[in-house]
Amino acid sequence: MSEKTIALVTGANKGIGYEIAAGLGARGWKVGVGARDDGRREAAVEKLRANGVDAFGVPLDVTDDAGVAAAARLIEEEHGRLDVLVNNAGVTGGMPQNPTEVSIDQMRVAVETNVFGVVRVINAMLPLLRRSASPRIVNMSSGVGSLARQTASDDPLAVGPISGAYSPTKTYLNAVTIQYAKELRDTNILINLGCPGFVATDLNGFRGVRTPEEGARIAISLATLPDDGPTGGYFEDAGLIPW
Numbered sequence: 001m002s003e004k005t006i007a008l009v010t011g012a013n014k015g016i017g018y019e020i021a022a023g024l025g026a027r028g029w030k031v032g033v034g035a036r037d038d039g040r041r042e043a044a045v046e047k048l049r050a051n052g053v054d055a056f057g058v059p060l061d062v063t064d065d066a067g068v069a070a071a072a073r074l075i076e077e078e079h080g081r082l083d084v085l086v087n088n089a090g091v092t093g094g095m096p097q098n099p100t101e102v103s104i105d106q107m108r109v110a111v112e113t114n115v116f117g118v119v120r121v122i123n124a125m126l127p128l129l130r131r132s133a134s135p136r137i138v139n140m141s142s143g144v145g146s147l148a149r150q151t152a153s154d155d156p157l158a159v160g161p162i163s164g165a166y167s168p169t170k171t172y173l174n175a176v177t178i179q180y181a182k183e184l185r186d187t188n189i190l191i192n193l194g195c196p197g198f199v200a201t202d203l204n205g206f207r208g209v210r211t212p213e214e215g216a217r218i219a220i221s222l223a224t225l226p227d228d229g230p231t232g233g234y235f236e237d238a239g240l241i242p243w
């Protein structure tokens, strides 16, 4: 088995996920680039390798049961275990996002990817994570998933635009992550939620104000927690986010 720490980042072909992969790779880790499109995945792997990262491609559509199971088999066969899983892949579900106009199909895609996709990947990878000395799971959430922040102001736009499909998926993801932390409490697996801030990526038409490198910081920090680090937390760079 590899002496190197082995990580898998979902949705690592671009945006924040790519920078998480680059940041973990810069620590000398072996990094799996989880991506659903063959061309985009290979391009990202090549770019990471050109920058000195020990990257390998993992075909991965988080909405596909068989594909996720195949990804777990690939990692098992090639690496024997998984140390760190970063569930970064996410979608907004598209526009419009006003709850009076959003289609059920949009909501379904967002939940299927941002929530069920995370559950699917965690549960498929858990047997491999349990073989690690210090397993870590990072779920990429968002500040817009915080009900406390969403309701803290009378201004409807205080925490981002009205978001009938996307924001609730992050609240749901937060809730599910708490349940994982409870179940895994007596194991060495630390599972936490990270919020990258408002980052300029495809997800928001590059309107964000932070760079993808800055957005990747919180996930890298939660992926590299010491064994006595927190679990079941909801963090941004500045610290804990109110639920």
Ligand SMILES: NC(=O)c1ccc[n+]([C@@H]2O[C@H](COP(=O)([O-])OP(=O)(O)OC[C@H]3O[C@@H](n4cnc5c(N)ncnc54)[C@H](OP(=O)(O)O)[C@@H]3O)[C@@H](O)[C@H]2O)c1
Pocket: 010, 011, 012, 013, 014, 015, 016, 017, 034, 035, 036, 037, 040, 060, 061, 062, 063, 087, 088, 089, 090, 091, 113, 117, 140, 141, 142, 143, 195, 196, 197, 198, 199, 200, 201, 202, 203, 204, 208
């Ligand atoms: N940008 C922000 O301001 C912001 C703020 C808070 C939270 N976040 C969260 O940060 C994460 C990364 O977002 P980003 O801003 O970097 O967005 P992005 O540039 O649009 O990247 C999203 C990534 O997810 C992948 N993906 C989508 N659906 C997938 C699926 N079914 N299976 C596998 N991969 C899939 C995309 O792959 P394709 O290239 O194949 O589409 C892409 O690699 C998301 O979870 C997002 O919700 C972002």
